Amino acid sequence: MEIFTEHVNGIMIHKITIGHIHESGCTGCLAALMDNYQGIFTILDKYADLVYGLTLVDVRKIPKMDVALIEGSVCIQDKLATDEVREVRDKSSVVIAIGGCACSGNITRFDRGGQQNQPQHESFVPVSDLIDVDIFVPACAPTPEALRNVCVMTYLLLRGNDEQKALAGMYLKPLMDLARSPYGSKASFNTLMQEVINLGLCMGCGSCAAACPVRAITMEYGKPQGLRDLCVNCGACFSQCPRSFFDHELMEHHEQIMGMLKAVMQ
Amino acid sequence: MNVLGKYKSVVSARSTDKEILKASQDGGIVTSLFAYALEQGIIDGAVLAGPSSRPWQPQPFVATTRAELLKARGTKYNICPQISMLKEATRSYGLDKVGIVGVPCQIQATRKAQLYPIGMRDVPDKIALVVGIYCMEVFPYKGMQLIVEDHAGQKLQSVKKMEIGKGKFTVITERGNVTQLPLKVTHKYEQPGCHVCLDYVANTADVSTGSVGSPDGWSTVFVRSRIGEDVWGKAMAAGCFETKPIDQVKPGLEMVTKLATEKITKNQKTVDERAHFGVGKALRNPYI
Amino acid sequence: MAAPLGQYKMVLFARTTDKEILRGAQNGGIVTALLSYALDTGIIDGAVVAAPSRSKPWRGKFDPWRSEPIVAMTRDQLLSARKTGYNISPNVMMIKEATRSYGLDRVGIVGVPCQIQGVRKAQLYPIGMRGVPDKIALVIGIYCMEVFPYQSIVQIVEDHGGVKMESVEKIEIGKGNFTVVTERGRTIQIPLNETRDLEQPGCHVCLDYAATLADISTGSAGSPAGWSTVFIRTKIGDEVWKRAMQAGLFETKPIGQVEPGLGAVEKLAVEKITRNKKTLEDRDFIGTKGLRNPYITT
Structure with a gap:
């Protein structure tokens, strides 16, 4: 595949816009993203502008953006939260649920309310129970590498050439399927x-x-x-688990894909 | 699908290290390659299948010395969850360059851990050398115990070597008794999860090896990736292996192709049949 | 949705003639007197009721206002369960236990409408309720607008009301207010629109106010102070009530003669059902996908 040998850095001119949306989570997912260390600067320098983020960006209103990274589950007794995820869906092209809480509820599934000073806030659901989510990056916390891979692939999906789009689509497909599957959010x-x-x-x-x-x-x-x-x-x-999803055709090119990911992060 | 996967070269090879060869399954390729990689700092440890408290039950462990590597020689043919130690190798053992050996499904797991490191923080970039072993199927420990103790009539403690090949499950005891069972008898004890596996020669490893295709005491070695090529080339230059061109040995590559095709055809059929399991229902296809 | 007050054979105002029960009762002492009579006469051999918590200390001591289900088998135990706690007491949890550890064959149970729904479902679909369906002997329901998680009660009483839980003598909800009366006689009223947010969210999909599935249901709404409105709904309810009346357990007044009367009960029932139906409809529009409607199987 020619796609792997092409010098990818040269063509990346048009950055995408991304936002970090914080629902009921612990900020561990954001910390994991930041744990890419220099990598996060590379991502922000070359590929993406961070246009929204409670903890990192001084912007109050959710702007239109290409990619929304949602962390945390949503409290259905909190109208601000349920309205916010609707708004995020409206304003973003791609919604990515990052981390266990956003994907499958994680530890917030065990919540029964009773906490000062909103004891009635007791029901938390994963984001995909409320809006269509495009991509899942599960785990608590998601790994810096998984977030990196998905960010890069999403960039390629939106801004790459035809071959890069095809590769990114292939890579992201299982994570998209997971977001839509009946068991992904459970x-x-x-x-x-x-x-x-x-x-x-x-x-x-x-x-x-x-x-x-x-x-x-x-x-x-x-x-x-x-x-x-x-x-x-x-x-x-x-x-x-290699038996949850595994695309033989894609995995055969593991060496080139890993190489490409390393190259774009330089 | 290319049943042998992508590869840069394939040869028949044998280790030149007498100590390793003494207890190796075939040509001592895996142990020698890791011993060399360890010595040269290409890896600083490797996840292997080592002995456990039960006879012939393997247990994954992290080897960081040559002496430890030697403990893992020989094929055990029953399940050893190597990948469970993959993250541990980078954590408790603090390794930065991890070697791993595994059967094809485990190599698939390793590559998935690199490309989709969902719960594999710090693992993807620390995998330094991935060696695959050909595999038709493995047995659960209890299944193997049944084969050896009930069918072959030998105590597991007394077994010196097990071998699967040429249509036979062979058990060799310390006292030299050789018992052979037709694989037809042992098929039903195979791990069911193996029957949907579509990889025989560890297509995604850096280097993959196994006895099939080469004469006794030799192994057939595929060098697949850039990393594999680099390590293999250096090991050859250091005199770790003697080799013969694959087209000059019997039964040769044809045999590997034959077995790979056999496994993949059979298992593809299993995967297809799962789509019509039950009445109007199907069992999940893991690859779609 | 059928009539907001459900089916019933008879409705009237009543008050117990038992002075001991009445002394600590929330209103007319109907539930305690009825269960006490049923216990005496062998109609039931025990009852699941909500009593002040004895099992788990709160802040190091047992809190009289935190409710917990008990299986009462004596009059004394029934008396300990008088008064409304307005916080969650998972009564249905104990119905199987009542037939097992307690070995009861004729179980009485008192509960709010959702719990009565739980009891009836346990009888008709006894999925995990072996031995329960045929042993339910008397089901008494209490009107209910909503309940609060215990932590919400603490927040209302201590933060909004400014009094310690330990000093509370009575809690009452009615006439638009959450009323706290202390032992020293101080009365604090908090408008219900201030406490609305603190209600148990699960209550907001409930479409039953007057425990329409109970044998007998009762509550203060519609009746004069110190009296209760009583609906006799089933054959069992009818029989038990008649016998209790014959035994002189209650004094009654016909429903037509006293203000505010049945109209007030119906008004509250309609108000609850209308509001909660709207919540159910609104759930369809949370997110872009909506939340599950518990009353529709798809």
């Missing part, structure tokens, strides 16, 4: 159980155990067992 260890193990797809590689942020998964006789009381519903195990 992900937990149970999803891994129901969609992989129970369906005879598990081959005991251990990706789930490595991905689990709370070490709830151990490999017993080579197979994953989950301590479901520890599971926070982040969805990392299911998404990381």
